[in-house]
Amino acid sequence: MFELRTWKEKLGFFALLAVIAFFLFFPVYWALSSAFKANGELYRMDPTFVPHQPYLGHFVSALTEGPLMLQLGNSLVTSTASALLNAVLAAFAGYSFAKFDYPVKKPLMLLILSAQMFPFGVLLISIYPMLQSVGLLDTRVGLTISYIVFALPVSTYMMYSYFKQVPNELIEAARVDGASNFKIFRRIVMPISLPAFITVALYAFMWSWNDLLYSMTLITSDDKRTVGPGLLLRYINENNADWGGAMAASFIVAAPIILIFAVLQKQFIGGVTSGAVK
Amino acid sequence: MADVKLDHVVKRFGQMETIHGVDLDIESGSFVVFVGPSGCGKSTLLRMIAGLEEVTEGDVYIDGACVTEAKASARGIGMVFQSYALYPHMSVRENMSFGLEVAGEPKEVIEKRVAEAAEILKLGDLLDRKPRQLSGGQRQRVAIGRTIVRQPKVFLFDEPLSNLDAELRVQMRIEITRLHERLGNTMIYVTHDQVEAMTMADKIVVLREGRVEQVGTPLSLYHAPQNRFVAGFIGSPKMNFLPVTVKAASAGSVTLALIDGQEIALAADGAALRPGQKLELGIRPEHLIVGKGGDVEISLHCDVVEELGGTTYVYGDLSGHQVIVESDGETTIEKGKASLFSFKKERVHLFDENEQAIAVERRVAA
Incomplete structure (x- = not known):
């Protein structure tokens, strides 16, 4: 187990971790965010990162239809x-x-x-x-x-x-x-x-x-x-x-x-x- | 209780022969120790008796019956392994009862035998613990307990104390000796530690490169080693070996020249010796006397002195050969200077070019 001693090492380590986490989780977040958007918001030219109005319709239709x-x-x-x-x-x-x-x-x-x-x-x-x-x-x-x-x-x-x-x-x-x-x-x-x-x-x-x-x-x-x-x-x-x-x-x-x-x-x-x- | 007999047992791994036709008789109820350096075949021999290693040639007999082809479980043996080999997911009780369960013993019998073994080995409070919750010594006791419950005819121990620290090793050594006294079963014990062998065994089997070098009681091996290997292996610190040259030899006496130039006459069997022949003279560190008092005096340049309190070890040099002297703790030897030591002729051992012992008279009886 290696130890992070200086603040530079710590900063570098967390920056690297952040980059990896971004590549791993951004697609997941984008998919999750899209799942909660109504079609109107989903197909806008300027995409929204956070759904303005969380929409559960996709989940309901997936489960019921x-x-x-x-x-x-x-x-x-x-x-x-x-x-x-x-x-x-x-x-x-x-x-x-x-x-x-x-x-x-x-x-x-x-x-x-x-x-x-x-x-x-x-x-x-x-x-x-x-x-x-x-x-x-x-x-x-x-x-x-x-x-x-x-x-x-x-x-x-x-x-x-x-x-x-x-x-x-x-x-x-x-x-x-x-x-x-x-x-x-x-x-x-x-x-x-x-x-x-x-x-x-x-x-x-x-x-x-x-x-x-x-x-x-x-x-x-x-x-x-x-x-x-x-x-x-x-x-x-x-x-x-x-x-x-x-x-x-x-x-x-x-x-x-x-x-x-x-x-x-x-x-x-x-x-x-x-x-x-x- | 049962006797064990090995009849010209050979073991080959592929083309390589590791055990070369071993014959051995182990009396019923005796405590026999196989001792030798790493790779001498002692564990292989034990595993062949256990049925864990196939016998390439020859036969193994336990209690008079040929068991060469029999399964390990059908030989009436119990084995304690170096690494304890306890089943890690089972409690101490389950570990001890597993063998009896497999044998289909009734529950009451299993409980009774486990309780008895736990009492003998003082494991009563630990029965519901898992192996990982036990100390090294406790684990080894469980491993022995697992063997006891099956009531084997022969106990086999494969370097069981190697993983323990020095203090615990001494304690367990005594416990195993007591166990043998109490149970009276035949026990075969493998170790590379000659102190364990000397202290525990009724009989020691010294092995080297798959061959039996000598079989005997601990003291007979100490006093009358048949060859240089046994002489060097038994005893701690090991025997000093000094090159000597035969000056004159006859049936009852040999005159030798030591490396420091002095000549000594020994009452030994010199019938087969000839002048000029190179031999080795062996003398144990504890048989060297500080100062005068022996028959032969030598001067050693002492470079290291280890004072352990009760014992002092002196490392000296005699014409380029290291000599170790063991004396009592009262001895004061100055480092870096020459000191006088002596030894009695009756204490020396003599070995020929083939490392075989030459009989020296007036040696202490075995």
């Missing part, structure tokens, strides 16, 4: 399922790589990581016919699987890095105590690896929640659409662009993520930094 709630439900189901399944699979795979020795371990790890090297658009090209062949196109299950395919390599590697730090002696002590490999994993390793598990689950959840391309391509029925394509198709299309509505709906959609982060922040930060300090 159109399928936003249904799409939120679809997103919640696919994101939660992919997050949990991804974290469980990554935990098993990561543990195997970190704590067991077998002949094909290194090539297998490389193979899994190499899947991450492909742009996700390219992966989609191969996923699409595969899902089609097993009848999972335009299904929530198919979409969930596609999210797992994308998130699993990085998640596996994150879990692997975490498990590497779990002392072997802990596992050996449990082995001497008579525990099976699965019991060691479930009773000893997983409880102490919860921060990493939550981090990986959140990573997959955010990826699925924010996805546009996969959902847009793999889901064609309106009743199965998730929020990403839902917002795009409703508010921004070739005929019109309802910016106020889009901004209000975006904030409604972002709320669950912000809420989850607020609740699990400690674990998430712990998971992210767990490799840095003992």
